[in-house]
Amino acid sequence: MNKVFLNVIRFVLLVTAQVLVINHIRLGGYVHPYIYLIFVMLLPINIPGWQLLLSGFGIGLTIDLFMGTLGMHAGATTLMAFCRPAIIRLVSGNQKFENIREPNISQLGFAWFLRYTLCMVTVHNFTLFMLEGFSFHLVGQALLRILLSVPVSIFIIMLILYFFAPTKKKEHA
Amino acid sequence: MYNLIRFIQKHHFVLLFLVLEVLCIVMLTSTQSFHRQKRINTTNDIVGRIYETGNDIGDYFRLGKINRELAEENAMLRRQLSVITDTTQPYQEYVNKDTIYEFIPARVVNSTVNRPNNYILIDKGRLDGIEKDMGVISTDGIVGIVADVSQHYASVMSLLHSYSTISVRFKNNEHLANLRWETTNYRYGIIDDIPTHLLLQKGDTIVTSSYSYIFPENLMAGTVMELIPSPSGTLNKAKIQFSTDFSTLKNVYVIHHTNKAELDSLLKNQAAL
Numbered sequence: 001m002n003k004v005f006l007n008v009i010r011f012v013l014l015v016t017a018q019v020l021v022i023n024h025i026r027l028g029g030y031v032h033p034y035i036y037l038i039f040v041m042l043l044p045i046n047i048p049g050w051q052l053l054l055s056g057f058g059i060g061l062t063i064d065l066f067m068g069t070l071g072m073h074a075g076a077t078t079l080m081a082f083c084r085p086a087i088i089r090l091v092s093g094n095q096k097f098e099n100i101r102e103p104n105i106s107q108l109g110f111a112w113f114l115r116y117t118l119c120m121v122t123v124h125n126f127t128l129f130m131l132e133g134f135s136f137h138l139v140g141q142a143l144l145r146i147l148l149s150v151p152v153s154i155f156i157i158m159l160i161l162y163f164f165a166p167t168k169k170k171e172h173a
Numbered sequence: 174m175y176n177l178i179r180f181i182q183k184h185h186f187v188l189l190f191l192v193l194e195v196l197c198i199v200m201l202t203s204t205q206s207f208h209r210q211k212r213i214n215t216t217n218d219i220v221g222r223i224y225e226t227g228n229d230i231g232d233y234f235r236l237g238k239i240n241r242e243l244a245e246e247n248a249m250l251r252r253q254l255s256v257i258t259d260t261t262q263p264y265q266e267y268v269n270k271d272t273i274y275e276f277i278p279a280r281v282v283n284s285t286v287n288r289p290n291n292y293i294l295i296d297k298g299r300l301d302g303i304e305k306d307m308g309v310i311s312t313d314g315i316v317g318i319v320a321d322v323s324q325h326y327a328s329v330m331s332l333l334h335s336y337s338t339i340s341v342r343f344k345n346n347e348h349l350a351n352l353r354w355e356t357t358n359y360r361y362g363i364i365d366d367i368p369t370h371l372l373l374q375k376g377d378t379i380v381t382s383s384y385s386y387i388f389p390e391n392l393m394a395g396t397v398m399e400l401i402p403s404p405s406g407t408l409n410k411a412k413i414q415f416s417t418d419f420s421t422l423k424n425v426y427v428i429h430h431t432n433k434a435e436l437d438s439l440l441k442n443q444a445a446l
Binding site: 016019020023026030032049050053054057060064065066067068070071072074075078079082131132133141 | 185186189190193194196197198199200201202220223224227285286287288289292328356357420
């Protein structure tokens with residue numbers, strides 16, 4: 001119950017930060033960082049599949065409502081949520097998650113998280129900018145946007161996660 | 174039947190994913206078409222209110238600047254008014270018996286300039302008399318066209334939109350052209366159809382033409398930045414600097430054409446002939 005509440009708070013904070021702050025940062029027209037992905041990234045590792053998909057769809061659709069791009073973010077985030085189990089398997093290798101409920105930096109390490117963020121952001125941005133490009137016939141620009149936005153998104157997301165990560169000792173004390 | 178249920182149980186993750194993605198594609202295709210004939214309304218009062226709250230916070234830091242701009246505009250309008258009353262005094266009973274354009278002031282609560290298609294959200298809606306297809310201007314020049322209206326808010330398709338074309342005129346030679354956005358930089362637009370005999374200078378003014386009933390004639394649209402000669406020698410292009418700075422837009426006016434219903438029905442009859 002506590003975890004659900006935490007995720008609801010996270011949802012609201014991330015959407016607010018995304019639409020009221022991050023969307024107004026203008027970096028040359030090609031760079032669009034998206035931090036709301038953190039919500040999907042930090043969902044519990046063993047969350048049931050349908051909850052994962054609906055969470056992704058839900059936050060994407062909320063962002064869409066704010067940006068007037070109905071379906072675009074929802075589509076990209078749903079695909080990202082769909083790929084999440086596979087991505088976690090891919091970046092973990094033989095690592096086990098016995099007492100880890102949510103992905104977090106302090107328990108899984110910086111390197112693991114960087115790989116995880118890289119995969120998730122790439123899947124999301126690629127889908128998003130392609131959907132944007134195809135519906136507006138500007139595929140070349142879409143590719144440039146992907147190339148420039150992915151590193152910035154990763155940087156900002158890692159920064160946020162680093163500052164808001166619960167410390168390991170506190171969790172297990 | 175049992176097999177079907179088992180199939181759904183077994184593959185519910187993939188099936189739900191496919192259902193959600195199809196839903197997204199349907200929403201995408203039904204809202205991004207040119208006329209935005211929508212079954213799903215994308216301008217929504219709750220979203221508008223949240224943007225407005227966020228905006229109000231930011232506005233406190235800009236109050237001084239906004240006040241200055243409004244005062245400057247007031248001064249300019251006063252000057253114009255004095256000129257107009259002087260020159261039309263003798264003919265007062267003939268001139269402007271009924272003005273056909275009314276201006277509804279509105280405030281920008283959210284806007285983008287760096288997407289492939291940009292919209293501006295303003296704080297006036299259906300209850301304030303805003304309707305779809307009305308023109309929107311700022312003190313510096315034209316801004317866009319109302320694309321969608323809710324009770325208290327309206328979203329405006331700005332000039333920075335891949336579907337936006339505005340009928341314009343070169344002020345010094347009366348030649349008509351179509352102005353569109355160059356798709357990346359929010360300061361510049363493009364005119365594609367300039368006959369080669371037309372000689373343009375940098376800084377030439379472009380205003381709205383009389384062919385559009387969305388905008389009144391002679392509104393400032395932009396200035397010529399440079400003429401790009403066509404390689405095949407047919408139609409030259411020109412790079413235009415918009416007179417409106419879309420990134421700092423705050424106060425706008427929505428134009429209500431009082432005879433629009435009449436014009437619409439006339440055009441419809443004409444099309445039916």
